[in-house]
Amino acid sequence: MKRRDFLKGLGAATPLMIAGRLYAAPLTQTRLLVVFLRGAYDAANVIVPVSSEFYYQSQPTLAIARPNSADPNAALTLDRDWALHPSLKESIYPLYRRGQAAFVPFAGNDDVSRSHFETQDTMELGQSINKSRDYQSGFMSWLVAQLTAVDPIAFTDQLPLIFRGGSPIPNMGINSVAKPGVDDRQAKLIQSMYVGTELAPQVAEGFAVRDEVYKAVTAEMQQANRNAISPKGFELAARRIGGLMNSRFNIGFVDVGGWDTHVNEGGATGYLAGRVSELGRGLAGFAEAVGPAWKDTIVVVISEFGRTFRENGDRGTDHGHGSVYWLMGGGIKGNRLLGEQVKVAQSTLFQNRDYPVLNEYRAMLGGIFRRIYGLQPDRLQKVFPDVQPRDLGVV
């Protein structure tokens, strides 16, 4: 055997080393966390178009008041036109002011079905909707396939569509981590039954990740017990994710539900305010828990669509189109709004009811992936076919 043949063989074998993925510290410094707000969050009442008179006419009971330092329920100034929901004052607003958070208004995708399920699928597939699509293949699994030295994970009970279609990617619901009932001896015996079957990689990966996550979470619980307050819900999950992405994984996905606010949505306080506050505390907690790696971390917050710009008769909002996405990270050029914008007025609404989509999410993410991973155009085409990446100048 010649060295050349050996190396060639090695190169060919590497992508197949699925279950043999080494659990060493990742070589790439970059960490990417995608947060999917399932249910379509009401972007217009979280990143508020305060310069628009039309906004205040359209939302008589839900609107967030214009910035006013004397009013704790007023929005927090982002720039001349936009302001932030007051429930994010302690969490996201300081990050924004430090340049570690930015927002992309009028963001979204071309799917106009206004169906949660269809549009979530569209986003996770990342394929053009007017062509035939592979419904078992999500764009993050394609992203993983283009990269070396990546340790992906979905922090979800089920493997989401976004991560399906490529080599098996571990998934682990992060809020419900319990001591495994299947012990090590049983795990070994179970694995031995799967040797040579096509499920072998999933089984091996499942046990490996289970043990690793359990170890990390128990260590965290011991630490947390010394502090009086322990976080719950997404804040707990996000802190755990931060710890795991500091030490072990570098491409993560998590979803957060509870955004489908048709009825009694609330304004500066109320239901949506509570969800947004928890999300903000979670993401700020993630930034803290990921530690020194925060400077190399990018967090992208997406949602399937926005909501109707006018509130409905039940003091809520219905299924809309354009949304506002969030970008965060210790090393980004934040403290600003990004992408194409139009004046928020009745004349600029999509179908006279929703925000238009001016910043297509695949072009936006493609631009980010190109920057942080140095992906060449042909590789980007494999992640998002037929999409021209757009650089927002954020990383």
Place this chain on the structure above:
Amino acid sequence: MKVRHTISLSGPEVWLPPDGYPLGEASWIGPGQMSMRFEIARAIGSGSAGLFKPDGPDSVDHPAFPQLANALYFTSERQMLSTSTRQALDQAISLQDWNTLFLASPEFMRR
């Protein structure tokens, strides 16, 4: 309820599509889902999960775990299993352990 919860952890349910549970294998074989299946196998096999509790407020839990290593197994089922499954089963240290491995075997993963 307990059963429903365990099913939701091993299958897709965060956003259950209106047309029911997906038929495709990919929706069910994520690594975390496989681990959860084995936890369920253990819960059923060892009778520890309260899965056999009858309805009603004062009902008593059936104490026993199912006897899967029975005559039917030794006369016919065993011949249908793969060598590696049989080898693993032969190393079981208790009936509960045997049940767990049996229900966690590759033969039990597909309809």
